Amino acid sequence: MATASKIMGSSDFSVIEGRSAGFYALVAGLAAVIAAGLWATHAMETEGHHVTGMTNQIVWGIPHVFAIFLIVTASGALNVASLSSVMGQKIYAPFARLSALLAVALLLGGLAVITLDLGRPDRIVVALTHFNMKSVFAWNVFLYTGFLLLAALYLWTLMERRMNRITKPVATVLLLWRIVLTTGTGLIFGVLVAREAYDVAIMAPMFIAMSLSFGTAACLLLLMAVGGCTGRFLDDAVVHGLKRILAWFVTLVLYFVMVSHGVKLYAAGYQGVERFLLLEGGVITSMFWMGQIVAGSLAPLWLMLWPPTATSRPWIAAAAALVLLGGLAQIYVIVIGGLAFPLQIFPGKEVIESGFFDGVVSHYQPSLPELLLGLGGVAMALLIVVLGMKVLEFVPDFRSGS
Template sequence: MDARTRGLYVERALWPIGRGDRNFWLAVGGLSALVALGLYAYVYQLQNGLWVTGLNQKVSWGFYIINCVFFIGISYGGAMTGAILRLTNAKWRAPLTRLAEATAVAALLVGAVFPIIDLGRPDRFINVILYAQVGSPIVWDVVAIGTYLVASLVFLYLPLIPDLAIARDLLGSRANVLGKVYGMLSLGWRGTHAQERALARGVGILAVLIIPLAISVHSVLAWLFAVTSRGAWHSTIFAPLFVLAAVLSGVAAVILVIAALRKVYGLQAFITAKHFRYLSYLLIALGMGYLYFMISEYLTEGYVAAEEIAPVLESIFVGQYAPSFWAFAIGGLVLPLFIAGLPGRYPVARACLASILVIAGMWLKRFLIVVPGMAGPIMPWEWGRYSPTWVEIAITVGAAAAIPLMLIVFFRFFPVMSVHELDEIEGVEPAPRLAPAFAGGEE
């Protein structure tokens, strides 16, 4: 490990900061336009009420609830990837954790907004706190998502502290105003022994905490469905199924984010095919686990085929939802396992292709949980219908665009790889730095 190599990854990690080339502005402009479209659609919905959506008395949950589960799921995968890799002390994680944790926060911010978008009276959201009924799954949700949001923000921030100090010290003229912000945010980090120990302990505790927190969020989301008396939802396997679905889609999203930003920021030397192979293994293990859970769910329900479930299962396997289901089961679950798992060339491209399929498949799966479950008859003679309007589609597209937008903007200001962790893995022990004068009063 020589100074030159370190110089390289420090340079690469800090490279995007403060840079705004044409591609950057094109990306920001394009994504912002999509987000603006989504915002416009939401304002339109606020003015006219939920009437402008495809939601109705029978199918009263649709795209928004699907998106909530979907995006929070993606977030969960980012957090879990970061946490598991830290806890198992996987050495190869160093260049990936920042990307994974930032993805977790971005996706969570988007996912957490959807329950509010879904409200008929968002102006009264505060009632959930003022008049909170602890027996209501909605209240569990607000508590769980809120806690998890705070935890994942801290989980992103803590490992960032030493990097902020590095950025503060190294960026110099490239970050005049930012330098002050880095100075403040880095909390007077000088890399002393005591500071290193405190940080390692903090990150360790959070890595342990974030796992049950994230599990609780997805379990609660599952119970939103499972505690109802609707046959297709009233299932004990729902919570673990949701948790696994979340990690699966989240790992896929992490693969895509890493692949994209690796290219954009020129990180190929640090994030290599090896990383994609390891992440592919993770994806395959999770995918097989999900397949197993799903077979267990459908087999136990379908074998008995109770009166209130049979028509829903029929609509999923051979009826009106069959195209979505088989597209998901084959194209979004089984096929990606082979694409990512078979040995051979192009591991990066194959991991990305598999991830895209998995993500699309997991969205479809959430659709297949929410919509047929609601459209299916409570009284045996009434099927509901649901087709989303442009409002729901625009809001969904805008939300999806908001995630890369947030990531691009975030990495314009913060190091894209964890220099501190790379140092640790590479065995670099940078001399304790003095807090520069502009860092202000600390110590």
């Protein structure tokens, strides 16, 4: 990508030049993925959702996995901003802007995916004008909108010198807001009494831990990528500080995962669903053990804590990337695994015949369109970040030392 060029305004930040072949290739590549996602949406809306792998049994699929992943990660991407503006950790101050930009971009990407997956995306105005205030989904509409407005306000307080004095209170409100927001996202599942894999309040704090973990990983990767592509200096203290925080958050997620499964393993009525998720669920079980636990939690912890890799930036970047892939696997297990396990409508009975797949595990085969829609959301988030850095002064100007 292009080297830094100083433009008007702040003395510490600048836009990226964005004239190199690499920059244009990146923008073109992201735009192509977004175009593919839009084509997928068009196919899903004109043909109907039967072109996806989703069914009347597995009603949410890959688009929701990506959307929830992006929304959860968005909330945590503000960690660097909170560390700087709320907790006064000055070494992170130069990266607070990028942290907020990434958060806004990820949330917009996630919301785009979830909106375009609707059966009637053309009725999005209905969703913004008709509210059932008992619905967690309806709360989330306000939480997401408020998050975007607060993040924009926070960026304004950072970029406009006269507003600097209110940066801390705005950042504090934003921190509290995103905790509530992620609580709301977790409660989408936590309030579902019908399904054995959900229906637990622990979903809310677990989602907060997930957001802290995935968001820190995403922000760390962004800082390293921007540093690498623009040739700007990224202090070791920042990389290793975020790495240590990430290791704590990964451990925290593991703790919540252990508690939530442990409690259900203890309760007699839930052993069936636990056996399915942890032992007999095929792809779901593999996703849990190999994706979420080994690749997404233990491997990155090892890379971040074992001295030979813990001091190497490429290995730290690999660890952060693994945390993100593990996060996708975790949300896949939550969404698809929770829906694939049959509803227990008739306790004490076995279903020997049903006209609607009662009593049997449902299988899910994602299709290309829904995968493209999910990836389109990721590409949209990345494109917003890349173009944002080109038009506004998000990137710190350091060339040596912090």
